[in-house]
Amino acid sequence: MEKVITANGLTKKFGDFAAVDHITFDVNKGEIFGFLGANGAGKTTAMRMLCGLLMPSSGQATVAGFDVYKQNELIKKNIGYMSQKFSLYEDLTLGENIRFYGGIYGLTDKQIDEKSYLLLHQLNMEHQEKILVKELPLGWKQKLAFSIAIVHDPAIVFLDEPTGGVDPVARREFWNLIYEASARGITIFVTTHYMDEAEYCNRVSVMVDGRIDALDSPLNLMKAHNAASMDEVFLQLARKAVRTDN
Amino acid sequence: MRTLKFLLQKELRQIIRDPAIIRILFIMPMIQLLVLPLAADYEVKNINLGVVDHDHSQYSRLLINKIIASGYFRLRDNNSSFTQGLHAVEQDKADLILEIPPQFEQALVKDNEAPLFVAVNAINGVKAGLGGAYIQNIIRDYNQEIRMQWAGYPRFNPQPVIQITSSDWYNPNMNYKVFMVPGILVMLVTMIGSSFASNNIVREKEMGTIEQINVSPIKKHEFILGKLIPFWMLAITVLTMGLTIARLVYGIVPLGHYITIYIFATVYLLAILGLGLLLSTYAQTQQQSMLVSFFVTMIFNLLSGLYTPIESMPGWAQLITRFNPVSYFIEVMRMVMLKGSGLTDIKFQILAMFGFALFFNGWAILNYRKRSG
Numbered sequence: 001m002e003k004v005i006t007a008n009g010l011t012k013k014f015g016d017f018a019a020v021d022h023i024t025f026d027v028n029k030g031e032i033f034g035f036l037g038a039n040g041a042g043k044t045t046a047m048r049m050l051c052g053l054l055m056p057s058s059g060q061a062t063v064a065g066f067d068v069y070k071q072n073e074l075i076k077k078n079i080g081y082m083s084q085k086f087s088l089y090e091d092l093t094l095g096e097n098i099r100f101y102g103g104i105y106g107l108t109d110k111q112i113d114e115k116s117y118l119l120l121h122q123l124n125m126e127h128q129e130k131i132l133v134k135e136l137p138l139g140w141k142q143k144l145a146f147s148i149a150i151v152h153d154p155a156i157v158f159l160d161e162p163t164g165g166v167d168p169v170a171r172r173e174f175w176n177l178i179y180e181a182s183a184r185g186i187t188i189f190v191t192t193h194y195m196d197e198a199e200y201c202n203r204v205s206v207m208v209d210g211r212i213d214a215l216d217s218p219l220n221l222m223k224a225h226n227a228a229s230m231d232e233v234f235l236q237l238a239r240k241a242v243r244t245d246n
Numbered sequence: 247m248r249t250l251k252f253l254l255q256k257e258l259r260q261i262i263r264d265p266a267i268i269r270i271l272f273i274m275p276m277i278q279l280l281v282l283p284l285a286a287d288y289e290v291k292n293i294n295l296g297v298v299d300h301d302h303s304q305y306s307r308l309l310i311n312k313i314i315a316s317g318y319f320r321l322r323d324n325n326s327s328f329t330q331g332l333h334a335v336e337q338d339k340a341d342l343i344l345e346i347p348p349q350f351e352q353a354l355v356k357d358n359e360a361p362l363f364v365a366v367n368a369i370n371g372v373k374a375g376l377g378g379a380y381i382q383n384i385i386r387d388y389n390q391e392i393r394m395q396w397a398g399y400p401r402f403n404p405q406p407v408i409q410i411t412s413s414d415w416y417n418p419n420m421n422y423k424v425f426m427v428p429g430i431l432v433m434l435v436t437m438i439g440s441s442f443a444s445n446n447i448v449r450e451k452e453m454g455t456i457e458q459i460n461v462s463p464i465k466k467h468e469f470i471l472g473k474l475i476p477f478w479m480l481a482i483t484v485l486t487m488g489l490t491i492a493r494l495v496y497g498i499v500p501l502g503h504y505i506t507i508y509i510f511a512t513v514y515l516l517a518i519l520g521l522g523l524l525l526s527t528y529a530q531t532q533q534q535s536m537l538v539s540f541f542v543t544m545i546f547n548l549l550s551g552l553y554t555p556i557e558s559m560p561g562w563a564q565l566i567t568r569f570n571p572v573s574y575f576i577e578v579m580r581m582v583m584l585k586g587s588g589l590t591d592i593k594f595q596i597l598a599m600f601g602f603a604l605f606f607n608g609w610a611i612l613n614y615r616k617r618s619g
Binding site: 051052053054055072073076077079081083085086087088089090091092096099100101103104105106 | 248249251252253255256259260263264453454455457458459460461462463464616617618619
C-alpha cells in the first residue's frame with residue numbers, strides 16, 4: 001500500500017511542554033484517516049507540522065513524498081487545508097473565492113471556469129456564484145470551504161474539525177462530499193470530536209496528551225476496548241489524559 | 247506573476263468593497279487639507295491684553311491705542327491695580343498685562359525715560375513668546391514716534407542707525423499655506439501607507455485567512471507585492487487628490503515638476519509601506535498594529551520638520567530626524583514646490599529613501615514566516 005503520510009517520532013515542544021510527543025503513524029493513499037483526541041491533545045499542532053505551517057522540534061515526517069523540514073513548499077503544492085477557523089474571504093463572492101484559490105494554486109483560466117461550474121453544481125449553488133460568502137449559513141460555508149480546499153485536486157486534504165458548530169443534516173452532507181473526494185483518490189486526514197464521524201473513517205488514531213494511544217480501524221478499536229461504540233472507546237482513552245485544555 | 251495577478255485582483259476587490267476604506271480615503275484628505283491649513287496657523291492673533299493704567303495720561307492712552315491698532319491684540323481688561331490684572335490672567339481673560347506706572351507721561355517728558363512693565367502668561371509658550379515680542383516692537387515704535395515728535399528729524403542723528411531691508415526668497419509673501427499644505431499632504435500619504443497596509447495584513451491574521459495563504463504555494467515576495475501594490479496605488483491616489491486640492495483651493499502650483507514629486511513619492515511609499523508590513527509581521531491584532539503605527543507616525547510627524555524647524559532641534563534630535571523618512575519627504579516637497587528643485591537636487595534624498603525601502607522591506611520579509619518556529 002502506498003503511503004502518503006509517514007510520521008516517525010514527530011515531536012513539537014514549546015519550551016518544556018511537548019505538545020506533540022513522538023508520534024509515529026502512516027496514512028495510506030486514498031484512505032479516510034480520522035485523527036481524534038480531546039481538546040489540547042495536540043491534534044492541530046501535529047496537523048500544522050504536516051502542512052508545513054509549523055516547524056517540528058524533532059522526528060521525521062513526509063507528506064506526499066516530501067520531507068516536512070526541507071520540502072515544505074513542495075508539500076504545499078500537493079495538499080489542501082481547511083483550518084478550524086473558517087478562512088474563505090467573506091467579502092468576496094463564491095465565484096471570486098473559487099477563482100482566487102484556484103489561481104494561486106496555478107490553475108489555468110479554463111480549469112478555473114470548469115472547476116467553478118462543477119463545484120457550484122455539486123453544492124447546488126449554481127445561482128449563488130455572485131453572492132458574498134458572508135451571506136451564507138455556516139453549514140454551506142463549510143461545504144464551500146472544503147470544496148475550495150480541494151479545488152486543485154491535491155493528493156491529501158487536511159481537515160481540522162471541519163464540522164464544528166454545524167447541524168446534523170449539514171454534517172451528513174459534508175461527509176458525502178468527503179466520500180466523493182475520497183472516491184476521486186484524494187486522501188482525507190480529518191480531526192473531529194463527533195464519534196459518529198469517527199466511525200465513517202477507514203482508520204482512526206486517538207491522541208492523548210500529545211501521544212497516539214490507539215490506531216486502528218473503528219471496528220478493531222471497538223473490539224480491542226470491549227466497546228459498543230467509538231464513543232466508549234474515546235472516553236476510555238481520553239479519560240486517562242492528565243493535561244487539560246487550560 | 248500569474249499568482250500576483252490573482253492576489254491583486256482579490257485585494258482591489260476587497261478594498262473597493264470596504265466602505266470604510268473609501269470613506270476614509272476621500273474624507274480624511276478633504277478635511278485635513280481644507281480645514282487644517284486655514285485654522286492651524288503659526289501667526290498669533292487675538293492676544294488678550296489686560297491694561298493696568300496708573301497714569302491715565304494722553305501718552306498712556308496713545309500707547310494703548312497704538313497696541314490695539316496693531317491688530318494682534320484685543321483689549322479685554324482694564325484694571326486699576328496689578329493684582330486685579332493678575333486675577334484676570336488667572337481667570338484666563340488676559341494673556342498679557344501691560345502696567346503703566348503713575349507719572350509715566352511726566353517721567354517721559356521730564357526725564358526722557360519712563361519704565362513700563364509687561365507680564366506675560368507663558369502657559370502657551372508660542373503665544374507668550376510672540377505676544378511679548380510683538381508688544382516690545384510696538385513700544386519701540388511708539389518710542390521712536392515720540393522722539394520724532396519732539397525732536398523732529400535730526401540733521402545728524404546722534405546715534406548711528408542701521409536700516410534693514412529684507413526680502414523673503416521662495417515664499418515672498420511668507421504665505422503660511424504654501425509652507426504647510428505640502429507638509430500635511432506628506433502626513434496623509436504616510437498615514438495611509440503605514441497604517442492601512444499593516445492593518446490589512448493583521449486583519450487577515452485575525453480572520454484566519456492568512457493561514458490559508460501560508461498553507462498554499464504562494465511565494466513570500468508574491469504575497470508582499472500583492473499587499474504593497476494596492477496600497478501604493480491608494481496612497482498615490484491620495485497624493486494626487488491632495489495636489490489637486492492644493493492647486494485648486496490654495497493656488498499652490500509647484501515651481502518644480504509634478505513628476506519629480508511622483509518619482510520621489512514612489513520610492514518614499516516603498517519605504518513607508520515596508521514599515522507598515524514590518525509592523526504587521528509583529529502585531530497579532532488590529533489594535534496592536536493601530537497603536538504601534540499611531541505611535542510611530544506621531545513621532546515621525548513631530549520630528550519631521552513640519553511643525554518645528556529641524557535646525558532648531560538639539561543635536562541628538564537632529565540625528566534622529568536623519569532616520570525619519572517623513573522628514574525627507576517634507577524637505578523634498580518644499581524644495582520642489584517652493585524652490586523648483588529637480589531630480590538632481592534631490593538625489594541624496596532619493597538614495598536615502600531607497601535605503602529605507604530596502605531596510606524596512608528586507609526586515610519585513612525576513613520576519614514574515616509562512617511557517618512558524
